[in-house]
Amino acid sequence: MARLFGLLGWGMLGWMGLFSVVMTSAAIAQEDSLSSDLAQSNRPPSNLVPNPRQIVGIQLTTTDDELTLQLTANSPLSASETSSIDNALIIEIPNVRLATEEEFFEQFNPTADIALVQVTQISDNRVRITVTGSDALPEAAVRTRTAGLTLGITPGIAGNASESDSEALRIVVLEDIDEGYNPTDSSTAIGIDTPLRDTPFSVQVIPQAVIEDRNVVELGEALETAGSVVSAGGRGVSRDGPNFLIRGFPVVDSIFRDGIATSSLASIGTEDIERVEVLRGPASILFGQGEPGGIINLVSKRPLDEPFYSVSASVGNFDTYRGAIDVSGPLNEQKTVKYRLNLSYENLGSFRDFVDSESLLISPIVTWDISDRTSLEFYGRYAYDQETIDNGIPASGDGVVDIPRSRFLGENFAEFTQNQFSLGYRLDHEFSEDWSLRHATQYFSFDPERFGPLSVAFNEETGDLARFEYFADDQERQFFTNVEAIGRFSTGSVEHQLLVGTEYRRDSESPSFQFGPPYTSINVFDPVYTEEPYDINPDFFRDGITNNIAFYLQDQLEIIPQLKLIGGLRYDLVSRRISEEDLDEPRQDDFDFSDEALTPRFGVIYQPIDPLSLYASYTASFNPSTGVSRNDDDSIFEPETGRQFEVGVKADLLDSLSLNFAAFDIRKKNVQVPDPDDFPFSRQTGELASRGIELNLDGEILPGWNMTAAYTYLNAFVSDDTRADLVGNDFANAPENQFSLWTTYEVQQGNLEGLGAGLGLFYVGDRQGDLNNTFTMPSYLRTDGALFYKRNNWRSQLNFENLFNINYIDSSTFGFRSRVNPGAPFGITATFSIEF
Structure with missing residues (x-):
């Protein structure tokens, strides 16, 4: 079966490559016959096809x-x-x-x-x-x-x-498309650029204006203004990298860049990102396998038609330094070939003792408008990250141990490094005003390595934190390609917008791990560091290849201007082969299995008056088997499935101010959770439930006064489990109440024109620290601020984090008692940027 998938995948690749060459050649041949007065178009991203x-x-x-x-x-x-x-x-x-x-x-x-x-x-x-x-x-x-x-x-x-x-x-x-704090369109939810008010799903866009005003430099900071999104720890030793929860569910393999899945064990920078789009709820119909909580889509900066040059530099406390260059413009007189290049470097200290990091990013894109109907884009991206592995602090009793938040309980030789590389292209072709085709291909490589002692258990009587020797490295490779056709047509008085697509994705991995033997314990109240690296002797190895072929169909219908429907269906066929070798037991196992799934979604939106939309939707998710249980027969897990019912209201209160309300109910079956008795393995429970309400307010209240605010009430719990003592338990890291507010005011005229200030409030309620609900992370309210001055082509600003220096807990990594992450104290960053 795996070989069949491989042959099908490479066959599809060959067909797509041939198609690209044919389409490009045909477009070039048509170029001379087109009128020179026709516009040369600066194409939108490949996942955008415009609605009216x-x-x-x-x-x-x-x-x-x-x-x-x-x-x-x-x-x-x-x-x-x-x-x-x-x-x-x-x-x-x-x-x-x-x-x-x-x-x-x-x-x-x-x-x-x-x-x-x-x-x-x-x-x-x-x-x-x-x-x-x-x-x-x-x-x-x-x-x-x-x-x-x-x-x-x-x-x-x-x-x-x-x-x-x-x-x-x-x-x-x-x-005028500078929408400031109130973006009106998104392509993430439907795959076609669509007004948010015509989308029967919950979508929040974090625009460039908010990213710039908050001086956001990594994804976790950007998501602080997104409702229903919280941190779940996970940097360094985490298999899933910078982890987040959306509506209580982890974002595992659910971070995308321009619609294509990406992976990272380090923080994800925002230097080459135009905006972040968060789709809440199951998204399998367009994005394939994933969690039912939602997905995060990073929209890249695109080449500009006019020359643009920007340089920025930042310096902050804890020895933090950053520099970035963003340049763009045309490469020929006709402006049919354009480029954009983002470069950045950062060297960061930390409020945590002995912890530092550095990163480098090189991100070029070139677009070629072959004709007024055909555009080809090539892009690449290289990122290097290095940081000290930090396991945080342990829980004690039903809370968190009372030690200084700066105290580091690892070793200064513990290090995480990561190299990422991606290379791809996108082709867009319009056959006519109503029919178009798009095609994308990408190769992605990902090589992380982690080395350092891992905190595993805390003795509350002695204060000793037990640690194990830990090492892990991996070589992951991903190949992705797809073809999509988009068409608009009418059947009688009903207007249709059709999306038909197929995709192939092949993932390979070859990680090795070292769990143990025990490393010298450390006392959390009086730490003594050994500063002695240990020998690397991996004892657990795995090789895995996953092939995924999918076909999907979606139709948007306008019955009357006030009533719109959407329906879609996706078929996934997944083949996976895993070979594992454990030298410690010893044993060697090979697993071959396949999963298939049909995932539907339906939505209806009714607009009784122009600025008001009422909607309801049903969506489903699918996650193929990703592991085995640790019982005697090492049985393969069943696929995870999820479904969601959602209703909501979207209202334009003013021309530039929007209010969104959503109520939802999610159920997920065959859930895999970390096994607290046998780390790093998992076990499979019965059902998880998540239900709640969300409220978002975004836009400009008065000229110069902008705001983005979000409130979430969430009840996320175990609704059914093979262990009766877990039924009714709350999810780890999932607060019942969450609120965020970021608002700025900028003087619009006079001698002080361009002077502005910002204020942020971020409230996270009490959260359970683990699935067993043995300890609680208390609520906190953090206050941030900003002062900025914009004049002509330059901007200077000061950003303040945790103005009142509160002591708070950010998250627990994977819900383990031994790894709780304290929040940062008061910090200040100064930034200066200039554009040419």
């Missing part, structure tokens, strides 16, 4: 030598088409609706050379701009920019003048 946009504002202004027509739209406009009739130049923009108070816009004789400027809706999804010359046909040079659609128009006779050699009148159509 909305133009919500039109303004025409006149200066001495220029007309400016500004269209305010809710998201990027597509390429335009030009034609002419007599002296009238006609520019048509597809896939857009005119949503202004007036049904059309026109102004006569704005200048001596222009007789009329007119904007009208000519069909359901097309807007026409007409520019009529007084004596001759104007000429147009049209191109799409990241910031909008630019139309340079000069009076005269078409073909005899150009934008570059004329100082005559121009019309520039720009698009």
